[in-house]
Amino acid sequence: MSTFKPSDAAVPVIDLLPALAGGDAAERVAAQIRQACEDIGFFYIANHGVDAGVIREAFAKNREFHALPLDRKMQVKRNRFHRGYTPVAGYTLKSTSRFAPAARPNQLEAFTVRHELAPDDPDLLSGNPLQGPNVWPEDYPEFKPAVQAYERELRALGMRLVGLMSRAIGAGPDYLAQFFHKPITSLRMIHYPPQPAPEEGSFGISPHTDLGFLTILAQDSVGGLEIQAKDGQWLQAPYREGTFVINIGDALARWTNDRYVSTAHRVLNRSPDRDRYSIAYFFDPSPDAVIECFEAFVDGRDSRYPPIRYGEYIAARMEANYAG
Numbered sequence: 001m002s003t004f005k006p007s008d009a010a011v012p013v014i015d016l017l018p019a020l021a022g023g024d025a026a027e028r029v030a031a032q033i034r035q036a037c038e039d040i041g042f043f044y045i046a047n048h049g050v051d052a053g054v055i056r057e058a059f060a061k062n063r064e065f066h067a068l069p070l071d072r073k074m075q076v077k078r079n080r081f082h083r084g085y086t087p088v089a090g091y092t093l094k095s096t097s098r099f100a101p102a103a104r105p106n107q108l109e110a111f112t113v114r115h116e117l118a119p120d121d122p123d124l125l126s127g128n129p130l131q132g133p134n135v136w137p138e139d140y141p142e143f144k145p146a147v148q149a150y151e152r153e154l155r156a157l158g159m160r161l162v163g164l165m166s167r168a169i170g171a172g173p174d175y176l177a178q179f180f181h182k183p184i185t186s187l188r189m190i191h192y193p194p195q196p197a198p199e200e201g202s203f204g205i206s207p208h209t210d211l212g213f214l215t216i217l218a219q220d221s222v223g224g225l226e227i228q229a230k231d232g233q234w235l236q237a238p239y240r241e242g243t244f245v246i247n248i249g250d251a252l253a254r255w256t257n258d259r260y261v262s263t264a265h266r267v268l269n270r271s272p273d274r275d276r277y278s279i280a281y282f283f284d285p286s287p288d289a290v291i292e293c294f295e296a297f298v299d300g301r302d303s304r305y306p307p308i309r310y311g312e313y314i315a316a317r318m319e320a321n322y323a324g
Ligand SMILES: O=C(O)CCC(=O)C(=O)O
Pocket: 188, 190, 205, 210, 217, 219, 225, 265, 266, 267, 278, 279, 280
């Protein structure tokens, strides 16, 4: 049963339930996704099929993990493969496609888990900085299974969205799957302490665009996510029960020759006393996927971007964003 009415808000709510039937019903859902990707680059999904208990449990673990003493969290501090714990103010965004380096470090702490590869996987041995082992808190054994259960569900949802995105670009349901047989993923369990009186230029996360294909975000009811409309205005993307927020990243914008927009966003937890928790899942193509503007989006115009392998693209973008 769909519990969501069509929304006339700037960020639409798209009900995925009809897509399960496939065929024309799925095409109609894909058309809504296409519209949202062209207009604002953000949408909510409802009836997404992810078990509510798994989401609740992941949020409980997010809260518990960040409540551990700092020295315990620092035992799993981020390794050179961008996995593990980053403390509050642990990094400042350096460069994104659109913004000058941020004035102040992000007022968030996060624990990151990425896709795992078999020890003999050639991609693991390739030296790509995103391929490597995860780290887990050893003295907090309940954490790992809850995070992994959430990740499994989100990975399945990511693949469903790849099918719908494939229809949205007019290529039929299966076309994009070939680029996702070994998706590069990143799951970030984020905690934003309250900033009721932020210093000028201080954010939970500074304005940025995401780098990859799709981001699937679960947020709590504290709020504070803002997105930048095409006219430059910042709009709230409030919590909506039972939904995820989806946004497209720079790689999908590039793939569509910038027809789909990779929209800037930021977070500021203005609450006087409530901590904000969110879980962001970045679902991106395989390292060997060649990102070359889709025919249909070149459409007689010049393609703005040369083809690039996703693994190389993302490593270079990560380097530029987080260097220093
Ligand atoms: O926590 C949020 O609401 C957004 C996080 C985000 O934009 C990111 O991690 O890229």
